[in-house]
Amino acid sequence: MSPREPGGQGRALTSDNPRRVAFDVLRAVSADDAYANLVLPKLLSQEHVEGRDAAFSTELAYGSLRMRGTLDRVIEVAARRELSTIDAPVLDALRLGAYQILCTRVPIHAAVDTTVSLTREAIGHKPAGFVNAVMRRISQRDSHAWMDALATGAQAADLALEYAHPEWIVAELDAALGTPGELRDALGANNIAPQVHLCARPGAIDAEDLADAVSGRVGEWSPYAVYLDGGDPGDIGAVADRRAHVQDEGSQVVASLLADAPVTGSDERWLDLCAGPGGKAALLGSLAALRAATVTAVEVSPHRADLVKSAVAGLPVEVVLADGRDPGFADDTFDRVLVDAPCTGLGALRRRPEARWRRKPEDVTELAVLQRQLLERALRLVRPGGVVAYVTCSPVIAETREVVEAVAGDRELIPVGPLLPSGMTGAEVGSCAQLWPHRHGTDAMFAALIRG
Numbered sequence: 351m352s353p354r355e356p357g358g359q360g361r362a363l364t365s366d367n368p369r370r371v372a373f374d375v376l377r378a379v380s381a382d383d384a385y386a387n388l389v390l391p392k393l394l395s396q397e398h399v400e401g402r403d404a405a406f407s408t409e410l411a412y413g414s415l416r417m418r419g420t421l422d423r424v425i426e427v428a429a430r431r432e433l434s435t436i437d438a439p440v441l442d443a444l445r446l447g448a449y450q451i452l453c454t455r456v457p458i459h460a461a462v463d464t465t466v467s468l469t470r471e472a473i474g475h476k477p478a479g480f481v482n483a484v485m486r487r488i489s490q491r492d493s494h495a496w497m498d499a500l501a502t503g504a505q506a507a508d509l510a511l512e513y514a515h516p517e518w519i520v521a522e523l524d525a526a527l528g529t530p531g532e533l534r535d536a537l538g539a540n541n542i543a544p545q546v547h548l549c550a551r552p553g554a555i556d557a558e559d560l561a562d563a564v565s566g567r568v569g570e571w572s573p574y575a576v577y578l579d580g581g582d583p584g585d586i587g588a589v590a591d592r593r594a595h596v597q598d599e600g601s602q603v604v605a606s607l608l609a610d611a612p613v614t615g616s617d618e619r620w621l622d623l624c625a626g627p628g629g630k631a632a633l634l635g636s637l638a639a640l641r642a643a644t645v646t647a648v649e650v651s652p653h654r655a656d657l658v659k660s661a662v663a664g665l666p667v668e669v670v671l672a673d674g675r676d677p678g679f680a681d682d683t684f685d686r687v688l689v690d691a692p693c694t695g696l697g698a699l700r701r702r703p704e705a706r707w708r709r710k711p712e713d714v715t716e717l718a719v720l721q722r723q724l725l726e727r728a729l730r731l732v733r734p735g736g737v738v739a740y741v742t743c744s745p746v747i748a749e750t751r752e753v754v755e756a757v758a759g760d761r762e763l764i765p766v767g768p769l770l771p772s773g774m775t776g777a778e779v780g781s782c783a784q785l786w787p788h789r790h791g792t793d794a795m796f797a798a799l800i801r802g
C-alpha cells in the first residue's frame with residue numbers, strides 16, 4: 351500500500367521520506383531537546399524533500415509535537431500500558447501514527463501501514479507487532495469518540511485534552527483573558543500555524559510597495575506590516591537587502607508603542623535592553639534613523655548579539671554584549687528604553703510546536719525574578735520624563751501585570767489606549783496592552799509604558 355498525502359487525493363509517494371523526516375524531527379526533539387523549527391528545514395533539505403512532500407512533513411512533525419499530550423493519552427489507553435514503559439523511539443512513531451489517524455485525512459490503512467513500516471525501517475522488526483496492534487486499536491475510534499472516552503467532566507482537564515495544552519497553561523490563559531467564553535478560541539488559535547508577517551522598515555520601503563512586490567497584503571494594525579500568503583521569505587529581495595524583515599505584527603505594534611509614547615525634552619538616545627535576535631532593534635533603529643536618534647542594543651548571549659548585529663547593519667544601532675541587569679551605563683541616560691524581557695513565550699505557542707510541553711510552571715517563577723531585575727535597571731537608566739516599555743511575548747499575569755505592579759510602584763503608567771492602532775479593540779488591560787492571536791491575529795504580546 352503506497353502512502354498518500356492527507357485526504358488520500360495526493361499523488362502516491364515513491365518513498366516515504368516525508369514521514370521519515372517527520373519522525374527524525376520528533377526524535378531530535380525528544381532525545382536531544384532540539385527545536386523543531388531549526389531541525390526540520392535542515393532535514394528537509396538533506397533528504398531533498400520539497401514542495402507538497404515538505405508541507406506534509408511539516409504538518410506531521412509540527413502537528414504531532416503540538417498535540418503530544420493528547421496523543422499520549424490516547425496511546426496509553428490503546429497500548430494498555432503506561433507510557434513510561436514504551437521505548438522513546440517507539441512512542442515517537444506511535445505519536446506520528448496517532449496524529450495521522452486522529453488529526454489528518456490520511457486514510458486509516460495508510461496511517462497504520464506506514465507507521466508499521468517506519469517502525470521496522472527506523473527502529474527494528476521487534477516493536478513492529480506492538481505498533482501494529484496499538485495503531486489498530488487507536489483506529490477503532492475517531493477523534494471525537496476518543497475525546498468522549500477520555501473526558502473527565504472537569505472543565506480545565508477536558509479543554510487541556512481537547513486542545514492539547516498542559517492544564518496549567520489552560521489555567522494561565524484563562525486567568526489572563528479575564529473574560530468568560532473566549533478560552534476555547536484562545537486555545538484553538540494556538541493550534542493554527544501563523545501567517546508570516548513582514549515588517550517594511552520605515553524609511554526603506556512602504557508597506558504598500560512591499561505588499562505589491564511580494565503579492566502580499568498590507569497589515570491590519572501596524573503601518574509597517576505586510577502579510578505573506580506563501581513562499582520563502584528568504585527569497586524576497588527586500589528581506590535580502592534589509593529593507594524588510596520577518597516580524598510578527600504584534601511585535602511591530604509594541605515596538606511602535608515605545609517609539610510613539612510622549613516624552614518631554616530630548617529624544618535622541620534609545621535603549622533596547624534585551625535585544626536578541628534583533629527584530630525590534632531593527633524596527634526601532636529604522637525609526638530612530640528618521641528621527642536623528644540612536645539605539646543601544648544590549649544582549650547577554652554572544653550568539654544572539656551577533657544576530658542583532660546582522661539585523662541592524664546599516665542602522666544607527668550600537669550592539670553591546672552585556673547583562674541588562676548591569677550593562678555599565680550611567681543612570682538617567684536614555685530617553686526611551688525597551689525591556690523585551692526573556693519570558694515563557696506562552697504568547698507565541700503557534701510558532702513553537704513543542705514549547706507548551708517543555709515549559710513548566712516553575713519557569714514562570716524563575717523568569718519573573720529576572721524580569722523584575724531587568725525592569726528595575728531600565729527604570730534607573732531612563733531619564734526623568736523619558737519612557738520605559740516593558741514587553742513580553744507571554745500573557746501570563748505573573749510575567750506581565752504583576753511585574754509592572756511590583757517594580758513600577760507609584761510611577762505613572764502611560765495609557766496605551768490612544769497609542770494603539772485605531773480599531774484594535776480588546777487590546778487594553780487597564781493602562782497596558784495585551785494582544786491575542788484569536789482577537790488580533792498576532793502573538794499574545796503584552797506591553798506597559800512606564801514614565802521615567
Ligand SMILES: C[S@@+](CC[C@H](N)C(=O)[O-])C[C@H]1O[C@@H](n2cnc3c(N)ncnc32)[C@H](O)[C@@H]1O
Pocket residue numbers: 601623624625626627628629630631648649650651654672673674675690691692693743
Ligand atoms: C524576548 S527576547 C527579545 C526579543 C528581541 N527584542 C527581538 O525583538 O528580536 C529576550 C532576549 O533577552 C536576552 N536576555 C536574557 N537575559 C538577559 C539579560 N540578563 N540581559 C540582557 N539580555 C538578556 C535573551 O538572550 C533574548 O535574546
